[in-house]
Amino acid sequence: MKSLPVLSSNTQLGIQQQLRKLYKRIVEYSGIIPDLRFNDTSYQGLRNYLDPIHRKTQKCEFGVGRYNTDLAPLIANAYIGAVYAPTLNRIYLVPFEISNQASWHYIDCNTGKVVAYAHNLGVDTPVNQAYTWGGYDPYNDILWFTPANQGTQSKWHYVDGKTGKVVAYEHGTGVTVDHPYYSAIYSPKQNRMYLVPLLQFDQGNYHYIDCETKTVVAYTPTNPLPSISVGGSYDPINDRIYFAPWPFPPTSNDGFSYINCKDGSVETLVSDEIVQAAYAGAIFSPTLRRIYFIPYRQTVNDLWHYIDCDTNEVVLYNHGVTIVDYGYNGGAYSAASNRIYFSPFLQYNETYWHYIDCNTGEVAAYISENKFQCTGAVYVPNLSRVYLTPSLSGTASSDWIFIQEYTDVEVSRSLSGGCLYNKTP
Numbered sequence: 001m002k003s004l005p006v007l008s009s010n011t012q013l014g015i016q017q018q019l020r021k022l023y024k025r026i027v028e029y030s031g032i033i034p035d036l037r038f039n040d041t042s043y044q045g046l047r048n049y050l051d052p053i054h055r056k057t058q059k060c061e062f063g064v065g066r067y068n069t070d071l072a073p074l075i076a077n078a079y080i081g082a083v084y085a086p087t088l089n090r091i092y093l094v095p096f097e098i099s100n101q102a103s104w105h106y107i108d109c110n111t112g113k114v115v116a117y118a119h120n121l122g123v124d125t126p127v128n129q130a131y132t133w134g135g136y137d138p139y140n141d142i143l144w145f146t147p148a149n150q151g152t153q154s155k156w157h158y159v160d161g162k163t164g165k166v167v168a169y170e171h172g173t174g175v176t177v178d179h180p181y182y183s184a185i186y187s188p189k190q191n192r193m194y195l196v197p198l199l200q201f202d203q204g205n206y207h208y209i210d211c212e213t214k215t216v217v218a219y220t221p222t223n224p225l226p227s228i229s230v231g232g233s234y235d236p237i238n239d240r241i242y243f244a245p246w247p248f249p250p251t252s253n254d255g256f257s258y259i260n261c262k263d264g265s266v267e268t269l270v271s272d273e274i275v276q277a278a279y280a281g282a283i284f285s286p287t288l289r290r291i292y293f294i295p296y297r298q299t300v301n302d303l304w305h306y307i308d309c310d311t312n313e314v315v316l317y318n319h320g321v322t323i324v325d326y327g328y329n330g331g332a333y334s335a336a337s338n339r340i341y342f343s344p345f346l347q348y349n350e351t352y353w354h355y356i357d358c359n360t361g362e363v364a365a366y367i368s369e370n371k372f373q374c375t376g377a378v379y380v381p382n383l384s385r386v387y388l389t390p391s392l393s394g395t396a397s398s399d400w401i402f403i404q405e406y407t408d409v410e411v412s413r414s415l416s417g418g419c420l421y422n423k424t425p
Contacts, residue, residue, distance in 0.1 A: 086417025
């Protein structure tokens, strides 16, 4: 019997590379959903997955529903933001005013119920107003909380996405300002979680979490940010992370800063018409190849902004709607209906709320009879719902709300939990 030939290491490597290329082409043309880290796929592969869904749901109806949480009344601003845990199928609310209490809450997306849980941190319990928003790390299955008042403390916290356990860890950053960051955004190719600079923006260095080692790393930006940023979005076409500008006060060099994830450099696209505290969050539209920014105080301006990911330019557009000052804070993309829903902050008590139709780019209005102030939102694929994170400016516990889409189309949990959409703002 003849023995099989022994392939050289170079030949084996070449075969492996060709197989990877072939697999990537299969994924691209078959529309297989990207994994949590957006590996082994392409933008076209994402479109091939979503386009058939969107053809079915272009006129998808929806309504704003109210549900009873069965909770004791919570303090005002108990939570700011939320992060989806795809393995457990839960939405973990990010603790702000409630952070130094013994129990926190998550939404069980299998049942739609709010669940209280004891974090069991003991002496490692966070300070008051500890965290705002957060980001999901698909490499480790971890939900990293973004430090607010916890920034100057020696330990920060995350939630283990496999077990739901809250873990305290030494970060070693030497951060000296409270509220240094506001939200976190995952860079899939670098395998990093970038913290979005709030009051850290003028401190000389910024930080990201190296998801390979689970350590916090300081870096000096090539071009420091001109002002505060509140949230942002990953751009899968150009491998960038764009920050949402929150100038306070506005200056002549304000603009839309981004991290080039190919080399880690920081740049800013200067733009006109950015008002004070302009935007709170940003979301990528795969159909229009744009990053839309969620208007906070920019609501009072006739012109809003998006990033054209084909030209890498800032585009001003006339939204054509009437919204109050401090209108929206955060939002969520429904991959089923192809809409970006805004989370109502001071707009909550108005007749009309708004979303962006990502088939057309139109800002559309709708009526909500259920009124509740919110900060952020998370899309849940198996329930076809967008849960709006309660801001709880009062003490009501039974008025939490969600947007229910009336469709039997279920989008993959890996897309909803992946690097593009699993963050708010």
